[in-house]
Amino acid sequence: MSLPSRPLSAAIFDMDGTLVDNMRFHVQAWVAFSRSLGLESPAERFEREFNGRRNAEIIPALLGRPVSAEELVQLEERKESHYRELYAPHLRLLRGGHEFLTRLRGAGLKLAVASAAPHANRAFVLDGLALRPFFSQVVGAEDVKRGKPAPDAFLAAAKALGVDPSACVVFEDAVNGILAARAAGMFAVGVTTLIPAEVLREAGAHWVIPDFASLPAEFEQLLFGAP
Numbered sequence: 001m002s003l004p005s006r007p008l009s010a011a012i013f014d015m016d017g018t019l020v021d022n023m024r025f026h027v028q029a030w031v032a033f034s035r036s037l038g039l040e041s042p043a044e045r046f047e048r049e050f051n052g053r054r055n056a057e058i059i060p061a062l063l064g065r066p067v068s069a070e071e072l073v074q075l076e077e078r079k080e081s082h083y084r085e086l087y088a089p090h091l092r093l094l095r096g097g098h099e100f101l102t103r104l105r106g107a108g109l110k111l112a113v114a115s116a117a118p119h120a121n122r123a124f125v126l127d128g129l130a131l132r133p134f135f136s137q138v139v140g141a142e143d144v145k146r147g148k149p150a151p152d153a154f155l156a157a158a159k160a161l162g163v164d165p166s167a168c169v170v171f172e173d174a175v176n177g178i179l180a181a182r183a184a185g186m187f188a189v190g191v192t193t194l195i196p197a198e199v200l201r202e203a204g205a206h207w208v209i210p211d212f213a214s215l216p217a218e219f220e221q222l223l224f225g226a227p
């Protein structure tokens, strides 16, 4: 693995499954949503194939037909309001998150969120946990044409931050997200809230962590210098 040849200047965070350990609630809501439409879709499909994609891509693929903008709004709200209801009692930042974000900010890194989540879900997590002050940019589902594994969301975040993609590190839990970060030419850290470390490594993650309190020493040094 080749390490950055110059200091990293920005950190871009995926939201669902990365800042918060909520993917099992998303998957539960997706399975219930599918059943309510008379479809049987296994949980693995949402964990692997769809995780990181936008609802505008997931819902037509699930239904096997195009969906009008109006119907998409209705179907999306049905699934997402159920997800928020399921996850609300458990809403909390991933272990070590607050301290890590504070240290990154203190070290002068620019911080952004790049998520496939729609507006209401971003507000639910980012406002619910008072995280907005950490991030100077938030890129969401409606800001890009193509969801992950396309690099669009991460490239949009780097552009908004005014940094070169090669100076960015991405934190991601989804295989599609790791692929997107690498396609954007960024360094990728896999977060194993849902997907096993070897799968994230195989997708291209340079480092893999269970949470933000467990950074490999080498990576910690890269971000913050020698202890």
Ligand SMILES: O=P(O)(O)OC[C@H]1O[C@@H](O)[C@H](O)[C@@H](O)[C@@H]1O
Pocket: 014, 015, 016, 017, 026, 050, 051, 052, 053, 054, 055, 058, 114, 115, 116, 117, 118, 121, 174
């Ligand atoms: O890009 P993020 O923050 O991981 O968001 C991904 C998720 O966004 C949600 O809105 C979708 O309903 C999920 O199925 C999807 O996996």
